[in-house]
Amino acid sequence: MERFEDQNWLDEALTEAIGSEGKKPDFEKWKAEHPEAVEMLTSRADGRPSAPTRPLNIGRIIMKSPITKLAAAAVIIIGALVSINLLDKSIPKAYALVHTIEANHTVRYLHIKDFSSEHKDEPKEIWVECGELGQIENARMHMPEWDSPDDGAKAIVWNQNKVQVYFKKKNLLFIAADKTVADRMLMLVQECDPRLAVKRLYEQKTAGKVKIEIDEPSDKTKPIVVTATYLPESSSPHRRVVLFVDQATKLVTATEFYQLKDDEYQYTGVQEYYDYNQTIDAKMFTLDAEVPADVMRIDQTIQDVGLAQGNLSDEEVAVEVARQFFEALIAADYAKAGKLLEGIPADRMQQELGHIKYLRIISIGPAGPHPNPKTGGLVVPCTVEIEKDGQISEWKLNRLGVRQVFNQPGRWTIFGGI
């Protein structure tokens, strides 16, 4: 592998290509060209210039004292003797992944930015607070719009089994206390957690599934570069990750990801890790205080959502939920319709759907598998006769999705496709 640090030519090339022409700043000229700004600044003076006072050069003053000089000499001699005794013990050991695993035990707080190669300027951002044993206790995620164009940008906070999701574009706050949802969110966080990434690499290396190359520059200001190439027998044979490890702390500062394509490892993205162990304000881990007052709040932890399944099969209850939903709209019962649609409040339902008059259900069902299996739901095709702006027409819904309510087993709700 080519040692990047040997490429000193690049410094020369960059200086030549973008180096300045050495123009010196000319404050007198600037003053002459900006009299108003100067006037505004000088008008703040209270009549006497408040020139900064020179800070005392404490070091120089102390070292002038003969007693201090003597003491300093003694310290140097003792220091030299001690360092001779410790010399063989202080030779640094070569870096190994296990050093980072050890360093990771000290991590309590972490801020991650996850950049994809297509969206270089809009990273996903994650803040993590860990417990004393290193387990994630609180997390916050900012998901940009490109990650899910339909939903728009989202702020998500995770705390044990509870999740709050704020959909900015829809001005909607969704709260659930279901383990499945919480686990899914936790998985998103764990995918970006450098501590787990290093641990997994170490395990894969031990199992002979990853080839690790370590480039430890002699210049201690430069990061250690760990290149992990997944071997054909591994679960991700075309993958390469490059870790950048701070030499002082042994913590990972960034991870670059590559995928083998056309016989070349092509860059796909980077995760950067900031603010290790800088305490994160507890306010970051709740959305209550920062969402707008007029946010639509769907709190599935405090209300029954959807319809109880009873003795119906999954397909039957899905159709029944859809039927009751449209019957509620025909009766202009927005409270019931909202309860069957994720628990949306009645006033919001009326605001969104009240401008349409629902006349009758033309056809409904049968239920079938949802085209996106990740939703865990069923699709119920429906056709409804509606009147809008005086015109009567048929409203066909081909992807009306119905699934179990997250934290309410045995209850089913419409979750999309309207």
Add this chain to the structure above:
Amino acid sequence: MTLKSEECCDELLVEAAQNGHLESFGALYERYHSPMVALAYSVLGDRDLAEDAAQETFAIACQKLGTLRHSDKFAAWLASICRNVARSILRSKGQSAAVDFQECVENQNDEENRRDAIREAVWKLRPADRELIVMRYYDGFSQAQISSVLDISPQAVNGRLFRAKRKIAKYLRRSGFTGEDYGTV
């Protein structure tokens, strides 16, 4: 003023300037003029426009200095003004990207082509990395200067510089440029 401005820390100069002491503001101008030109250049890709942006940045800073609460964050505050000024210049020019390198490749010698390829590689970086590279190579600013202007830790400066340079080197290799073009590898 008896004090040599270059010895004085930002906080003291800022506080004095906030009290109307023009020479202190002058010292800050001398200290941060070049970094601001570099920062603006990373947005605009044009040295003359970058110079204009820096001048305007100090005009705004001079007028708004009283609103700066944390005097130790002067450099980062100045940089945020500079970015805004540069972006608005870019908008007023009707450009979404700083430089169009495709336009100027004809009638150039090898040396000019090489310099263009390097600039193109730099401008392919994401804006945050481009700022860092331009700050480093425009006038050889130190890690500490870059750290204070971009408000990131010195370790982050090192790490990100290193990675940005790797990306540039990779891009240049793909474009057929290597260290051999410079007589050193």
